[in-house]
Amino acid sequence: MLQLKRSLLTFLGLSLICGLIYxxxxxxxxxxxxxxxxxxxxMIKGNQIMGxxxxxxxxxxxxxFHGRPSATDPQYNASNSGGSxxxxxxxxxxxxxxxxxxxxxxxxxxxxxxxxPADLVLTSASGLDPHISPESAAIQVNRIAAERxxxxxxxxxxxxxNTEKPLLGLxxxxxxxxxxxxxxxxxxxxxxxx
Amino acid sequence: MTINDWLCIILLPLITAALAFPLGEFxxxxxxxxxxxxxPLVAPVERILYRLLGVDEKExxxxxxxxxxxxxxxxxxxxxxxxxxxxxxxxxxxxxxxGAVRWDTALNTAISFVTNTNWQSYSxxxxxxxxxxxxxMTVQNFLSAAVGIAAVVAVIRGFVRKTxxxxxxxxxxLTRSIFYVLLPLAIIWSLLLVSQGVVQTLSGSITAHTPEGxxxxxxVGPVASQEAIKxxxxxxxxxFNANSAHPLENPTPVTDFLEILGLLLxxxxxxxxxxxxxxxxxxxxxxxxxxxxxYLAGLGFFASVEMHGNPLLQKxxxxxxxxxxxxxxRSGIMNSVLFAQSTTTTSCGAVNSMHDSMIPLSGxxxxxxxxxxxxxxxxxxxxxxxxxxxxMLTMFLAGLMIGRTPELLGKKLELFExxxxxxxxxxxxxxxxxxxxxxxxxxxGINASLNNSGPHGLSEIFYAFASTAGNNGSAxxxxxxxxxxxxxxxxxxxxxxxxxxxxxxxxxxxxxxxxKTVPASIAxxxxxxxxxxxxxxxxxxVVGALTFFPVFTLGPILEHLLLxxxxxF
Numbered sequence: 097m098l099q100l101k102r103s104l105l106t107f108l109g110l111s112l113i114c115g116l117i118y119x120x121x122x123x124x125x126x127x128x129x130x131x132x133x134x135x136x137x138x139m140i141k142g143n144q145i146m147g148x149x150x151x152x153x154x155x156x157x158x159x160x161f162h163g164r165p166s167a168t169d170p171q172y173n174a175s176n177s178g179g180s181x182x183x184x185x186x187x188x189x190x191x192x193x194x195x196x197x198x199x200x201x202x203x204x205x206x207x208x209x210x211x212x213p214a215d216l217v218l219t220s221a222s223g224l225d226p227h228i229s230p231e232s233a234a235i236q237v238n239r240i241a242a243e244r245x246x247x248x249x250x251x252x253x254x255x256x257x258n259t260e261k262p263l264l265g266l267x268x269x270x271x272x273x274x275x276x277x278x279x280x281x282x283x284x285x286x287x288x289x290x
Numbered sequence: 291m292t293i294n295d296w297l298c299i300i301l302l303p304l305i306t307a308a309l310a311f312p313l314g315e316f317x318x319x320x321x322x323x324x325x326x327x328x329x330p331l332v333a334p335v336e337r338i339l340y341r342l343l344g345v346d347e348k349e350x351x352x353x354x355x356x357x358x359x360x361x362x363x364x365x366x367x368x369x370x371x372x373x374x375x376x377x378x379x380x381x382x383x384x385x386x387x388x389g390a391v392r393w394d395t396a397l398n399t400a401i402s403f404v405t406n407t408n409w410q411s412y413s414x415x416x417x418x419x420x421x422x423x424x425x426x427m428t429v430q431n432f433l434s435a436a437v438g439i440a441a442v443v444a445v446i447r448g449f450v451r452k453t454x455x456x457x458x459x460x461x462x463x464l465t466r467s468i469f470y471v472l473l474p475l476a477i478i479w480s481l482l483l484v485s486q487g488v489v490q491t492l493s494g495s496i497t498a499h500t501p502e503g504x505x506x507x508x509x510v511g512p513v514a515s516q517e518a519i520k521x522x523x524x525x526x527x528x529x530f531n532a533n534s535a536h537p538l539e540n541p542t543p544v545t546d547f548l549e550i551l552g553l554l555l556x557x558x559x560x561x562x563x564x565x566x567x568x569x570x571x572x573x574x575x576x577x578x579x580x581x582x583x584x585y586l587a588g589l590g591f592f593a594s595v596e597m598h599g600n601p602l603l604q605k606x607x608x609x610x611x612x613x614x615x616x617x618x619x620r621s622g623i624m625n626s627v628l629f630a631q632s633t634t635t636t637s638c639g640a641v642n643s644m645h646d647s648m649i650p651l652s653g654x655x656x657x658x659x660x661x662x663x664x665x666x667x668x669x670x671x672x673x674x675x676x677x678x679x680x681x682m683l684t685m686f687l688a689g690l691m692i693g694r695t696p697e698l699l700g701k702k703l704e705l706f707e708x709x710x711x712x713x714x715x716x717x718x719x720x721x722x723x724x725x726x727x728x729x730x731x732x733x734x735g736i737n738a739s740l741n742n743s744g745p746h747g748l749s750e751i752f753y754a755f756a757s758t759a760g761n762n763g764s765a766x767x768x769x770x771x772x773x774x775x776x777x778x779x780x781x782x783x784x785x786x787x788x789x790x791x792x793x794x795x796x797x798x799x800x801x802x803x804x805x806k807t808v809p810a811s812i813a814x815x816x817x818x819x820x821x822x823x824x825x826x827x828x829x830x831x832v833v834g835a836l837t838f839f840p841v842f843t844l845g846p847i848l849e850h851l852l853l854x855x856x857x858x859f
Contacts, residue, residue: 099359105343106461107366107433110468114432115425118473119515122480126490126514129481134490136510136538138498147498150487150537151508160502164619174508175495176416177532179616179644181768183746184600185849187858189615197607214603214612215619221535221644227619231609260620266298268543269622278501 139279147275148174152226155278158203159243161228161236163274164215165196168223179221193217204239227271230259244285254280291597298624299593302547303585303632306554307578313471313555314562314574320470321443321463322567332469339465350456353800356444357793359460360437364404367430371400374426375418384419385494386509391417398777403427405788406434406669408520408527408639408763409780411771415509415530420492427527428516432476435523435556436467438671441792442560445675446567448799449699452807457799471556472523479518479552487541490514513539521552524670526639526763534629534642535618546625546642553638557667560674568699572818577677580826584666589631592655596627596648601854616644627652630764634659637669639763646741646750646766650850653749653766654842660760661722662834663715663791669761672788675795677826679711681817682798684829688815698817700807707801710794717790718783719837722759725779726752726841734775741768744859745852749845758783 126134139146147153152163154172166172167180182189196217201210215225216232233255241248258277262268319326340347351359374381375396379389391399395412402409403426412418418427440463447457484490489510496508513529517539520526530536534549561581565574596613604611617626626643633640634656645656659666665676682696682703689696689703696703729735729751740747753766758780765771771780816822 099355100362102343102345102461103359103362103366106345106464107363107370109339109343110433110436110464111370111425111429114468114473114519115429118476119424119428119512122477122484122515123490123492123512125481126484130484133487134484134514135493136489136491136496136508137487137541138496145496145498147500147506148496148508148538150541151506152537153498153500153502153506154504155502157502172506174506176413177509177530177536178413179532179535179647179767181644181646181741181766182615183646183742183768183849183859184602184613184615184649185744185746185853185858186742190602190606190858193603193608194606209607211607211609214608214610214614217608218603218613218615218617220614220618221616221642222530222532222537222618224532224537225618225620226537229619263543263547266294266301267547268620268625271619275501282501 139275146279149273149276150226152224153275155274158239160278160281161233161240161274163228164225165217165219166223167219172224174224177222177224179223180219204235206235226273226275228274230255230270230272233272233277240281244281246284246288250284254284291594295593295597295624299589299628300586302550302628303554303582306551307558307582309551310555310558311562314559315566317471317559317563318566320466321563326470328470328474336465336469343461345459345461347459347462349459351459352455353444353457353796356457356460357796360441360792360796361789364437367404367433368400371403371426371430372396374422375399378419378422381419381421383421383424383492386419388417388419394774394777395772398781401781401784402763403430403525403527404434405761405784406438406523406525406637406672407758407761407784407788408525409758409765409784410527410763411777411780413531414528420511423516423529424512428519431516431519431523431525431527432468432472433464434525435472435519435670436464437792438669439467439471439556440464440671441795442671442674445678445795445799446564448802449701450567451803453805454803457796457803472519475522475552475555476515476519479522479548480514482548483517483545484514486545487538488514488517488545489538510538517549518552520640521549521638522556524553524557524636524638526633528640534640535644540642543620543625546621546629549640549642550629550632553636553640554632554667556670557636557673560671564674570699570818573699576818576823577674577681580823581666581677583823583827584830585631585635588635588655588659588666589627592631592652593624593627595651596623598649600649602856602858613647613649616647618642630656631659633764634762635664635666635668637664637673637760637762639757641764644767645753645764646768650746650749650846650853653753653846657753657756657838657842657846658834660756660762661719661838662830663718664760664762665830672761672791675791676714679714679795680830681826682707682711683715684822684826685815685817687829688825692815694813697808697814700810701802701805702808707798710798713794714791715833718759718787721783721786722755723841725755725783729755729779734773741770742859745845745849746859748841749849752841752845754780755783759787761787
């Protein structure tokens with residue numbers, strides 16, 4: 097009985113500390129020190145939230161850079177993340193990838209059997225990957241330059257500006273944030289119109 | 291693989307090991323009651339708490355009392371977490387207005403978090419309120435890790451003490467684990483994570499209006515505080531369904547690095563704690579070496595397989611056939627491999643990529659890490675317990691070879707210790723084979739649950755039971771485990787996996803503590819040298835290989851061979 101009582105008291109005491117005091121104290125500190133990050137690193141234009149710089153969005157218009165395919169339903173569903181969980185030997189996976197390869201090649205005017213970077217035709221783990229590889233951005237330059245009538249050199253410049261580096265050159269991969277890139281793209285066009 | 295790839299996967303474990311050594315020494319001081327740099331800060335809080343709880347700091351417990359208290363403590367934990375999930379609809383901190391969790395999911399989740407498994411048959415952002423995440427999941431992330439540390443500390447005392455009836459005081463061990471080790475690390479980690487962009491808020495979801503004119507609802511929550519202890523305590527249960535692959539749980543290579551380091555840290559430190567408490571640091575180093583050899587060997591093989599890519603994708607025009615399905619660009623192949631190897635060896639179960647979509651031979655490594663009983667570093671506390679059981683088995687075999695009563699660290703290993711250590715090693719293995727056998731033989735195990743057919747389907751089912759019996763919690767997530775059949779069978783696997791390790795281990799601790807220490811003689815087999823390390827690694831591989839080779843062959847190995855011939859399912 098003694099140990100039962102101690103069990104109960106210890107459980108309640110530690111629950112209070114670890115389950116309320118700790119997370120609420122961290123919330124308070126985070127909201128004070130890192131307000132932007134703690135609230136989802138959102139991008140605001142006017143008084144509207146355009147999205148989070150950390151969360152990928154679905155881009156389908158030919159005027160924008162496209163991100164990776166997403167396995168969530170619907171694509172880039174940021175309130176129900178997840179991957180396809182298809183095996184490498186899955187016939188469904190291979191069919192899907194073949195379809196996406198054709199689409200990427202047609203949209204960007206590539207030859208019939210042109211190799212395509214893996215990230216542009218394979219779904220991410222979260223379905224919300226905000227990045228593509230610089231190679232995947234590069235193969236879309238031609239299309240966007242034509243659609244928006246912007247010189248390719250300008251596009252290559254904003255791709256370079258939006259390329260993030262691996263940590264100390266070792267951990268992680270070189271990557272381009274698609275949302276930030278597209279917002280810069282809109283900015284570029286706005287500047288040209290002025 | 292380039293030099294940078296190799297540096298990436300080898301430097302991180304070495305950096306972690308460099309941090310784990312001082313942490314191990316620190317924990318040895320904490321649990322011996324010696325003064326540490328945190329003592330002036332924590333001791334007053336500790337004293338107040340003991341007074342409130344009615345705990346006498348000096349009181350010692352027999353192994354039976356220790357084990358009994360631990361079980362009661364966990365039963366209370368399961369009941370509380372179960373009720374919290376059913377009641378969450380009527381409780382505060384629920385901006386999404388989520389209702390009660392289904393009973394079988396709630397039961398499975400309660401058992402899962404209390405046993406440090408964090409197997410999740412639900413999607414976090416769609417199912418659990420902020421209150422449940424904080425007062426339920428986060429609490430058990432701390433408590434289950436603390437229970438693991440308490441158990442291993444008691445076992446270490448069994449080796450250290452001579453003719454003693456007691457192995458420590460569980461309430462003191464739990465409290466110290468939390469206040470000296472888990473809470474300080476979790477606070478540091480959570481703030482580092484937030485600084486990188488992991489969210490920490492009590493507000494509801496964000497509605498974004500995208501440049502293309504559609505709406506995107508972004509789930510947020512008190513993520514960082516849970517994320518930190520999820521790694522530090524090798525729990526692994528994600529706030530979001532995509533776990534550490536979700537950009538708001540793991541947004542940058544810096545957080546990736548911190549999370550892998552965090553989940554390896556305490557499991558790597560405990561062998562050093564063992565050495566320090568024994569005052570035989572070479573012994574701690576020898577155990578650590580055996581773990582590190584297995585870890586690095588698996589990692590190297592895994593990385594080269596995964597880098598090789600998927601031949602089917604290469605054939606249809608994907609550059610290098612690079613297997614980016616189920617992986618994030620910011621992590622790439624290498625960090626995904628590093629994370630997966632670390633999470634399956636430490637029984638953490640957090641993932642930054644989808645293991646289900648890995649190359650089949652990579653799956654063999656992941657399954658091997660779990661099925662040998664999570665002893666390559668292993669879960670917080672229980673990993674070292676498992677490794678010490680293997681060490682006893684090794685010494686028993688060595689004893690047989692030279693015809694001498696086996697002993698380990700001056701303690702004679704007799705029938706009782708051997709029976710208990712065999713229970714620790716074999717019961718999860720037997721259970722997971724039996725449950726997988728049942729699952730593949732009946733409709734409830736296969737119907738509507740399999741996402742992939744052919745040999746990969748078998749791998750999915752086997753992975754589910756390997757993960758739950760090993761208290762890992764990662765998944766081949768294509769399997770739909772949110773059915774009554776899987777919720778109940780995996781619950782059973784988790785309970786037995788956990789308690790068939792901890793209770794026999796405490797029994798061994800009690801028995802060893804009561805024995806005299808035999809002084810080392812010229813005939814004593816030294817357990818700090820290279821020969822011991824090699825034998826220990828050998829025993830682990832033989833046990834793992836003999837028990838599971840048939841399933842590996844029918845599942846991932848067969849799938850790999852068929853993949854090479856171009857066959858799909």
